[in-house]
Amino acid sequence: MNYAHLHLLLNHFPIIGTIVGLGLFLISFLGKNEDLRRGSYIIFAAIALLSIPTFLSGYGAQLMIKGPGVSDALIQRHQSSALLSLWFMEATGALALAGLWQTQKTPHIPRWNVAAVLIFSLLTTGLMARTGNTGGDIRHPEDQMGQAATSTRDTVTEGTIGSIIRTFEPAPEKFSEAVTFSKWWWTFMMILHFLGLIMIVGTVGLLDIRIMGFMKQFPTAPLHRFLPWAMAGLGVNIVTGLLAFIGLPENYIYSEVFWLKMLALMLLGANAALFYLTDIFAGVERLQAGEDAPMSAKLIAASSLFLWFAVITFGRYIQPLGDTLRPGN
Amino acid sequence: MAVPLIFNTIEQTALSTWLRESTSIFGFYFILLFHTVGMSLVVGASAVVDLRILGVAPGLPLRPLKRLFTIMWVGLALNVTTGLFLLTAYPTKALTNPDFYIKMTFIGLAVFTMRKLSIQVFSDTSLDEMAMIAKGKTMAAWSLVFWVGAVSAGRLLSETSKYVLYGHLWGS
Numbered sequence: 383m384n385y386a387h388l389h390l391l392l393n394h395f396p397i398i399g400t401i402v403g404l405g406l407f408l409i410s411f412l413g414k415n416e417d418l419r420r421g422s423y424i425i426f427a428a429i430a431l432l433s434i435p436t437f438l439s440g441y442g443a444q445l446m447i448k449g450p451g452v453s454d455a456l457i458q459r460h461q462s463s464a465l466l467s468l469w470f471m472e473a474t475g476a477l478a479l480a481g482l483w484q485t486q487k488t489p490h491i492p493r494w495n496v497a498a499v500l501i502f503s504l505l506t507t508g509l510m511a512r513t514g515n516t517g518g519d520i521r522h523p524e525d526q527m528g529q530a531a532t533s534t535r536d537t538v539t540e541g542t543i544g545s546i547i548r549t550f551e552p553a554p555e556k557f558s559e560a561v562t563f564s565k566w567w568w569t570f571m572m573i574l575h576f577l578g579l580i581m582i583v584g585t586v587g588l589l590d591i592r593i594m595g596f597m598k599q600f601p602t603a604p605l606h607r608f609l610p611w612a613m614a615g616l617g618v619n620i621v622t623g624l625l626a627f628i629g630l631p632e633n634y635i636y637s638e639v640f641w642l643k644m645l646a647l648m649l650l651g652a653n654a655a656l657f658y659l660t661d662i663f664a665g666v667e668r669l670q671a672g673e674d675a676p677m678s679a680k681l682i683a684a685s686s687l688f689l690w691f692a693v694i695t696f697g698r699y700i701q702p703l704g705d706t707l708r709p710g711n
Numbered sequence: 712m713a714v715p716l717i718f719n720t721i722e723q724t725a726l727s728t729w730l731r732e733s734t735s736i737f738g739f740y741f742i743l744l745f746h747t748v749g750m751s752l753v754v755g756a757s758a759v760v761d762l763r764i765l766g767v768a769p770g771l772p773l774r775p776l777k778r779l780f781t782i783m784w785v786g787l788a789l790n791v792t793t794g795l796f797l798l799t800a801y802p803t804k805a806l807t808n809p810d811f812y813i814k815m816t817f818i819g820l821a822v823f824t825m826r827k828l829s830i831q832v833f834s835d836t837s838l839d840e841m842a843m844i845a846k847g848k849t850m851a852a853w854s855l856v857f858w859v860g861a862v863s864a865g866r867l868l869s870e871t872s873k874y875v876l877y878g879h880l881w882g883s
Contacts, residue, residue: 584755
């Protein structure tokens with residue numbers, strides 16, 4: 383397994399996922415089908431999470447196939463396109479989660495949210511399609527035979543729509559410079575990353591230990607009201623984490639523990655899906671003071687606590703173990 | 712101002728040298744990991760109590776939150792312990808850096824506020840929930856400010872230190 387393989391394994395999910403999510407979302411307007419709409423929102427949120435390792439593995443793949451026979455201009459175009467799609471995908475996922483949260487109180491997703499998700503998911507699907515196309519234009523070294531002439535061109539021709547989107551796509555190097563131009567800005571991002579971590583661990587951790595059976599004085603429903611704070615912390619940490627990665631990708635891509643941290647994050651997503659999308663959540667949603675949670679919920683809560691600890695641990699070791707995967711190491 | 716020689720003496724000890732130079736994963740970064748874990752315990756638990764007092768999750772009964780103070784003290788004890796190890800590894804680096812004293816001041820103020828909140832609000836059984844909130848509001852707000860200050864000053868340490876080790880300026 384290498385980055386190119388990992389990227390090829392992951393890169394179809396964001397593209398096909400957004401198309402499927404958008405399709406279900408659009409159909410939900412026909413029959414005013416609220417369940418279908420919620421389903422599409424869940425897909426958007428899941429794809430937003432999966433897009434992160436997809437994007438990160440692309441940086442690694444780029445380093446592996448870079449060299450004679452592969453067009454830098456094509457890679458750069460794909461990278462710019464991916465960068466723009468990613469931010470739109472994350473915004474769509476965040477909006478979808480906000481909409482899902484609202485349905486806890488009201489049976490319907492609020493209109494502002496439906497409108498926002500419609501706009502963002504349409505744009506994201508379009509941008510993702512372009513990212514897929516520009517990615518496919520990069521020839522893999524293994525099928526270079528006889529095609530070298532077409533793939534080594536260092537200028538890229540665009541159609542009308544392509545050139546319009548192109549003007550909005552940031553160049554990765556420009557983006558890196560914007561992130562690393564000052565050590566104070568970098569430190570500020572890291573401060574936010576820590577505060578985000580505290581918000582997540584404080585709120586989710588408390589709910590986890592309550593479900594596990596400690597501090598049973600607390601009813602669960604009000605503890606769950608802290609969740610938007612955890613999600614805000616997660617949002618801050620996804621943004622600051624991605625910016626740090628884009629700023630200094632070499633600090634991360636060669637680090638085994640960095641990829642383990644990403645794996646733990648994906649498992650946390652799966653754990654949350656298991657919690658909310660099965661009847662486990664309904665079983666603990668309204669536990670009163672003193673009431674015990676079912677074993678299934680306790681296991682989910684313990685996994686959440688363990689995985690957050692893993693995220694912190696792997697994160698802390700990125701610096702000393704930053705080179706474990708560097709070729710020749 | 713001359714750097715006290717005792718910092719050099721500490722740096723020469725076996726423990727200090729091992730903490731800095733060991734390639735074991737149980738060396739410096741292990742200590743740093745638990746310093747981070749301790750931080751999330753003490754600041755995370757404080758933040759939940761503060762936010763509740765300031766109006767988040769009003770359905771959550773306030774008085775039982777007293778139990779979170781135990782988590783805060785455990786986190787603080789963990790961080791004093793790990794902090795002393797970190798200080799043993801790099802005494803000159805920390806103690807010649809003004810930001811280190813800013814961090815300690817913020818922590819002192821935060822812990823003072825935390826204790827005051829525990830004694831004056833949570834241990835006063837004559838107060839009902841409304842009275843607890845009225846009395847604790849200002850403390851809760853300051854607590855958040857002090858903790859954000861402490862975390863920020865902590866992250867700034869590595870960017871603001873003048874020395875790496877005794878007699879060794881950064882980059883020399």
